[in-house]
Amino acid sequence: MxxxxxxxxxxxxxxxxxxxxxxxxxxxxxANVKIIEISExxxxxxxxxxxxxxxxxxxxxxxxxxxxxxSYLIVLDVxxxxxxxxxxxxxxxxxxxxxKSNITFLIGGAFGLSSEVRSAADMLLSFSKMxxxxxxxxxLLVEQIxxxxxxxxxxxxxx
Numbered sequence: 001m002x003x004x005x006x007x008x009x010x011x012x013x014x015x016x017x018x019x020x021x022x023x024x025x026x027x028x029x030x031a032n033v034k035i036i037e038i039s040e041x042x043x044x045x046x047x048x049x050x051x052x053x054x055x056x057x058x059x060x061x062x063x064x065x066x067x068x069x070x071s072y073l074i075v076l077d078v079x080x081x082x083x084x085x086x087x088x089x090x091x092x093x094x095x096x097x098x099x100k101s102n103i104t105f106l107i108g109g110a111f112g113l114s115s116e117v118r119s120a121a122d123m124l125l126s127f128s129k130m131x132x133x134x135x136x137x138x139x140l141l142v143e144q145i146x147x148x149x150x151x152x153x154x155x156x157x158x159x
Contacts, residue, residue, distance in 0.1 A: 001031045001092075002102045003145060006066045008059055008109030009040040011135050023142040030149040033142070036066045040109040052111065060114030063106055071104040073122045076137055077113055080124030089148035091123075105141055107134050 011017045020035075027033050041059040043052065067073055072095055083091065095103060105125075108117065110133070118124060127140055150157045 001096055003027075003031050003033045004066075004068060004071060004102070004104040005033065005035045005107065005138065005141065006038075006063055006104055007035065007107040007134065007138060008038055008063060009134055010037055011138065013135065016135050016139050019139045020142050023139075023146045027142065027146050027149065030153075031145070033145070035138075038062050038066060041111075043111055053114070056108075056111060056114040057116060059109055059111075060117040063108065063117060064120055067104045067106065067120075068102055071102040072100045073104050073106060073120060074125050075106045075113065075117055075121035075123070076108075076127065076141065077118060077121075077124045078126055078129070078131070079118075080126035082126050082128070085144060085147050086151060088125075088144055089151035092145075092148045093152045105145075107137055107141065109134060 011020065024033055024035075038059075041055045041062075043055045047055070092103065106117065106121070127137065127144075132140070147157050
């Protein structure tokens with residue numbers, strides 16, 4: 001299975017980078033995981049609502065250009081559906097069984113997502129009603145993907 005993680009912005013904290021790299025290493029036997037980063041759009045101080053929307057639109061268009069054609073697109077969004085780890089594992093498993101061997105997870109930047117990105121999604125996924133930085137979400141995502149593969153293989157995740 002091929003999994004892409006398309007995201008706006010770079011990881012700035014060393015501890016997050018180390019955690020992400022650890023889970024990417026653990027995912028190696030299960031899937032080919034690729035992280036595609038684009039630079040975040042800059043937003044001026046005190047932007048109007050129209051300026052905010054234009055910035056999100058530009059960033060969204062750049063994010064969507066990175067999604068491989070035919071990939072099943074799961075957009076992480078606060079308004080998405082909340083799943084348990086077991087439900088995410090079942091979703092990934094069912095996609096693979098139905099011939100969808102390429103899945104892309106998309107994480108927006110610090111200012112959120114455009115309506116265009118939400119509309120392009122095959123699925124909107126929320127990790128919580130709480131707000132997390134997009135950098136932290138990347139770590140949570142790779143951990144949950146790893147957990148999903150362990151669940152699907154019937155292997156213990158916690159010792």
